[in-house]
Amino acid sequence: MPSENSIAASGATVPPASSRPLRRRVVSALVLVPAALLAAVLGTPFWDAFVALFGTVMAWEWSRVCSGRSQPGLAGIILMTAVPAAIAAAAFGTYRAAFLILFAGAAGTAIAARLGQVPAPGWQGLGVLYVGVPCIAIQWIRAGEAGLETLLWLLVLVWAVDTAAFLAGRRFGGPKLAPRISPNKTWAGLGGGVLGAALVGLLAAVWLGSPSVWPLVAISAGLGLVEQAGDLAESAVKRRFGVKDSSAVIPGHGGVLDRVDGLMAVAVAVAALSLAGSGSVLSWR
Numbered sequence: 001m002p003s004e005n006s007i008a009a010s011g012a013t014v015p016p017a018s019s020r021p022l023r024r025r026v027v028s029a030l031v032l033v034p035a036a037l038l039a040a041v042l043g044t045p046f047w048d049a050f051v052a053l054f055g056t057v058m059a060w061e062w063s064r065v066c067s068g069r070s071q072p073g074l075a076g077i078i079l080m081t082a083v084p085a086a087i088a089a090a091a092f093g094t095y096r097a098a099f100l101i102l103f104a105g106a107a108g109t110a111i112a113a114r115l116g117q118v119p120a121p122g123w124q125g126l127g128v129l130y131v132g133v134p135c136i137a138i139q140w141i142r143a144g145e146a147g148l149e150t151l152l153w154l155l156v157l158v159w160a161v162d163t164a165a166f167l168a169g170r171r172f173g174g175p176k177l178a179p180r181i182s183p184n185k186t187w188a189g190l191g192g193g194v195l196g197a198a199l200v201g202l203l204a205a206v207w208l209g210s211p212s213v214w215p216l217v218a219i220s221a222g223l224g225l226v227e228q229a230g231d232l233a234e235s236a237v238k239r240r241f242g243v244k245d246s247s248a249v250i251p252g253h254g255g256v257l258d259r260v261d262g263l264m265a266v267a268v269a270v271a272a273l274s275l276a277g278s279g280s281v282l283s284w285r
Helices: 004-009 019-042 046-067 074-091 095-115 121-143 147-172 187-208 214-240 256-277
Strands: 176-178 182-186
Touching (some): 019 046, 019 147, 046 074, 046 121, 074 095, 074 121, 095 121, 121 147, 147 182, 147 187, 147 214, 176 187, 176 214, 182 214, 187 214, 214 256
Antiparallel strands (some): 176 182
């Protein structure tokens, strides 16, 4: 492989180093986004399998972050088994069994971590719930009333928040949002993310022909805050364990947890709102 110096000496253009992470992010997104959308449109069992795959990877990443070990021990294996097992139970509509599996898995993971002298056994056990509950929530959303429409709105909202927050933060900069947790996040980015979410709510309301756009705009803006809170929560966990990225499985993004931390929080919030309102949030008037 020729070095950058030899390429530069030959007169060829060398892309700026700062552009390469962004390029990797774009390429990764061009692969993952269509795969997620296709699985969402196809529904069961494809969506369930997609969630199970990513849930297993996230379980491994959580074990890696908390233990500092790439190879999972017994605690990590229990964690990585409990999450897809609960997702499989939820795929068959047995949500009570799914949550029993998660709680039993959390207890088993913590006990195994303590017996194996793995650091932070409580955090290891918490990972079963941290990963498993959002996975079940997003399965339940897809299987519920207006499931595909609700899921697509949720996914687009999260992508819009991430993109708008990134662009606003880079464009305006300004005071840091939570410098001790995530030094790169700004108040401008938070505002941009909320505006991006509100815009998605507006477009969704118009698309659905809602008699009033404001309820969905307000809910979407609120979920923009939830998305940013989920992002900060995962950043706090990584800072607690001195880890920059949960893994390196997605070029340019880090790990799956780094990519979907906000989505996990929003999925739980949307599921809770749907349960409280006895129907999809998109049907609210």
